[in-house]
Amino acid sequence: MPVAEAAPVVAADERAALIGAILRLAAEARLQPGARLPAERELAERLGAGRNAVREAIAVLEALRLVERRPNSGIYLRAAERVGSLDALVLQADLGVPLTRAEVDELVELRRMMELQGTALACQRRTPADLTRLAAALAEGSGAIDQGEAYAAHDAAFHLAVAEATGNRIFLRVVNSFYLLSRERRRRYFADGSRAAGSQAQHAEMLDAIRDQDAPRAAEIMSRHLQGVESYWLELLRRPKRGERKDTEA
Amino acid sequence: MPVAEAAPVVAADERAALIGAILRLAAEARLQPGARLPAERELAERLGAGRNAVREAIAVLEALRLVERRPNSGIYLRAAERVGSLDALVLQADLGVPLTRAEVDELVELRRMMELQGTALACQRRTPADLTRLAAALAEGSGAIDQGEAYAAHDAAFHLAVAEATGNRIFLRVVNSFYLLSRERRRRYFADGSRAAGSQAQHAEMLDAIRDQDAPRAAEIMSRHLQGVESYWLELLRRPKRGERKDTEA
DNA sequence: GCGCCAAACTGGTCCTACCAATCTGGTGGG
DNA sequence: CCCACCAGATTGGTAGGACCAGTTTGGCGC
Numbered sequence: 001m002p003v004a005e006a007a008p009v010v011a012a013d014e015r016a017a018l019i020g021a022i023l024r025l026a027a028e029a030r031l032q033p034g035a036r037l038p039a040e041r042e043l044a045e046r047l048g049a050g051r052n053a054v055r056e057a058i059a060v061l062e063a064l065r066l067v068e069r070r071p072n073s074g075i076y077l078r079a080a081e082r083v084g085s086l087d088a089l090v091l092q093a094d095l096g097v098p099l100t101r102a103e104v105d106e107l108v109e110l111r112r113m114m115e116l117q118g119t120a121l122a123c124q125r126r127t128p129a130d131l132t133r134l135a136a137a138l139a140e141g142s143g144a145i146d147q148g149e150a151y152a153a154h155d156a157a158f159h160l161a162v163a164e165a166t167g168n169r170i171f172l173r174v175v176n177s178f179y180l181l182s183r184e185r186r187r188r189y190f191a192d193g194s195r196a197a198g199s200q201a202q203h204a205e206m207l208d209a210i211r212d213q214d215a216p217r218a219a220e221i222m223s224r225h226l227q228g229v230e231s232y233w234l235e236l237l238r239r240p241k242r243g244e245r246k247d248t249e250a
Numbered sequence: 251m252p253v254a255e256a257a258p259v260v261a262a263d264e265r266a267a268l269i270g271a272i273l274r275l276a277a278e279a280r281l282q283p284g285a286r287l288p289a290e291r292e293l294a295e296r297l298g299a300g301r302n303a304v305r306e307a308i309a310v311l312e313a314l315r316l317v318e319r320r321p322n323s324g325i326y327l328r329a330a331e332r333v334g335s336l337d338a339l340v341l342q343a344d345l346g347v348p349l350t351r352a353e354v355d356e357l358v359e360l361r362r363m364m365e366l367q368g369t370a371l372a373c374q375r376r377t378p379a380d381l382t383r384l385a386a387a388l389a390e391g392s393g394a395i396d397q398g399e400a401y402a403a404h405d406a407a408f409h410l411a412v413a414e415a416t417g418n419r420i421f422l423r424v425v426n427s428f429y430l431l432s433r434e435r436r437r438r439y440f441a442d443g444s445r446a447a448g449s450q451a452q453h454a455e456m457l458d459a460i461r462d463q464d465a466p467r468a469a470e471i472m473s474r475h476l477q478g479v480e481s482y483w484l485e486l487l488r489r490p491k492r493g494e495r496k497d498t499e500a
Numbered sequence: 501g502c503g504c505c506a507a508a509c510t511g512g513t514c515c516t517a518c519c520a521a522t523c524t525g526g527t528g529g530g
Numbered sequence: 531c532c533c534a535c536c537a538g539a540t541t542g543g544t545a546g547g548a549c550c551a552g553t554t555t556g557g558c559g560c
Contacts, residue, residue: 065337073510085337
């Protein structure tokens with residue numbers, strides 16, 4: 001992994017930075033799953049932090065199933081790439097660790113799968129309250145465009161409103177994690193201001209279809225809608241802009 | 251190697267218990283999203299723990315997006331039911347907090363959605379290594395039945411092997427979380443030893459279909475396969491056995 | 501060469517002491 | 531009477547010390 005890399009964009013909290021530092025340290029040491037990490041006291045000293053702070057970071061890593069603490073023995077890496085939590089990825093994204101090329105592929109595929117199913121479900125179950133929420137999200141998006149404000153968050157808000165309209169809150173949680181995971185990418189995507197209007201128009205179409213409970217049409221619109229982002233993401237993978245970190249990571 | 255379903259049985263470490271205690275405290279106080287939790291020092295005193303332990307617990311809750319810490323201000327509840335992490339549910343399950351009736355409904359629906367899609371994908375992409383893994387998982391399941399050992403973990407292992415055969419590791423992560431979430435239920439389901447054989451037979455069929463890349467057939471088998479568990483789960487909701495906690499929770 | 505025990509090490513926990521920012525309440529000036 | 535302002539209490543954030551109870555290890559004695 002590209003060592004060092006001074007503060008990437010968001011200077012995540014110092015606490016979060018500690019988590020990142022520990023992950024980085026494990027990566028640099030080429031630790032395999034099952035390997036033991038340095039002892040808490042040593043981590044604290046090496047990272048220039050108190051043992052207390054280190055323990056908090058480790059507790060988080062443990063909750064995300066990246067690490068296992070064995071009392072009186074040590075802290076051990078887990079096989080994260082197989083069964084690590086989805087939120088472990090979200091955390092890494094928060095820390096500025098870029099997604100692997102493969103992870104982006106997978107995320108794109110999974111997002112499409114779930115959004116299509118979600119759209120169909122939303123058509124079937126949307127309540128008046130859902131329609132209100134969707135309309136509100138849409139309106140806020142329009143407002144943002146008119147005011148020249150950042151659109152990315154409003155795009156996410158609309159899609160999450162669709163997910164919420166499925167009535168399945170666990171589904172909503174998963175989709176929300178996807179959006180947290182791709183926040184930075186979305187921001188960059190909509191940095192090109194011309195994209196917001198197109199997205200917004202498709203959202204409007206989608207809302208109509210959902211209101212009419214026309215699942216096939218809604219799914220078709222969503223499919224078309226996703227196409228834009230997907231091709232952007234996959235294109236980015238093909239030739240990363242200079243000045244950006246490569247999307248390679250173990 | 252069978253994917254980690256390393257059921258610590260008593261997952262309720264004292265540390266984890268602290269997390270549970272804090273959640274319980276918030277629930278009992280009927281705290282709404284946005285409300286402030288007691289200060290760390292007060293939590294420590296009220297729960298009979300050190301501030302240190304409390305802070306670790308809070309750090310985990312924050313990572314799971316159940317809570318937000320505002321420096322020099324306080325700890326605030328977040329709107330967990332909308333955007334809380336999926337792993338927050340896994341954590342709660344580990345702590346022994348039963349799923350809501352609605353959550354079980356949603357989990358059943360979501361699991362079906364994803365397993366069906368996953369089966370189709372697995373048919374399309376399975377590699378020889380995947381087939382080997384699937385066969386191994388199947389064989390271990392048979393072994394467990396012959397030896398009269400608990401089958402639940404082997405059931406999960408096979409399904410996770412299918413998920414892994416999709417080649418989409420993020421998909422695998424999500425499905426894995428589902429399985430962690432329903433571990434206790436699965437254990438109870440297979441406590442009736444007669445169910446293992448039927449499950450095993452369907453797994454074998456499924457493996458055949460995946461080997462033949464016959465997606466429609468594999469999906470059909472999976473659908474039938476899921477039916478059993480689903481009706482069991484939903485039936486449980488209708489009339490909870492006495493002696494068990496009711497599945498109602500805020 | 502083997503077995504055993506003590507010392508070192510590990511995570512788990514609590515405590516104290518600060519810091520810096522926030523929030524509060526009261527007071528003094530207008 | 532009202533408002534601006536300041537001091538003190540409160541809060542999360544962090545460092546560091548001190549134990550405990552197991553585990554691991556290494557060396558000593560047999």
